[in-house]
Amino acid sequence: AQSVTQLGSHVSVSEGALVLLRCNYSSSVPPYLFWYVQYPNQGLQLLLKYTSAATLVKGINGFEAEFKKSETSFHLTKPSAHMSDAAEYFCAVRRSSNTGKLIFGQGTTLQVKP
């Protein structure tokens, strides 16, 4: 069964530093993978998605993620953190079924220090 594991429930970086949020997936078939961001008191917003077209996926707000099959990873990165990036980030995998159920990781809270 498909699942995702996000390593680190809290990540703290300084403004301008590299952001790296880790996600590993478990899937017996090539998966569809997603990163969502959730700002306080808001719903989830799609950052980017992997659909097998390209292993390096660029998303909104300067974020990107690289699909590495050999490592079963889909880590999210951003070269330079901004204060506005402070939020909770969720990695998700689509279950390979007719319903296409989306399964989320536990989430990683990103703190950006001035």
Place this chain on the structure above:
Amino acid sequence: EAGVAQSPRYKIIEKRQSVAFWCNPISGHATLYWYQQILGQGPKLLIQFQNNGVVDDSQLPKDRFSAERLKGVDSTLKIQPAKLEDSAVYLCASSLVTGNTGANVLTFGAGSRLTVL
């Protein structure tokens, strides 16, 4: 395009009371989802509708939770009676395309935060 609308945004009730949440998806989106997000956890799918039919309710606690989407547009999620552990944010989402495809992208509403005392 208007987003996914949810109401109420916040609700506080005593345990054993009932509560209902409403969701209006993006126009034209046939698939509607209700997720439960407990503090510190990722969202968990409660129920998925395709038009007005249920396609997945395997994780819905059917002894106390119910949901309907009678006309295939807006939906209501009800909890009766509520328990302390039902305190969570209830997220509604919709998608234009369904199934295991990269085109199936969920758009989420802002959520309804429930506190059960």
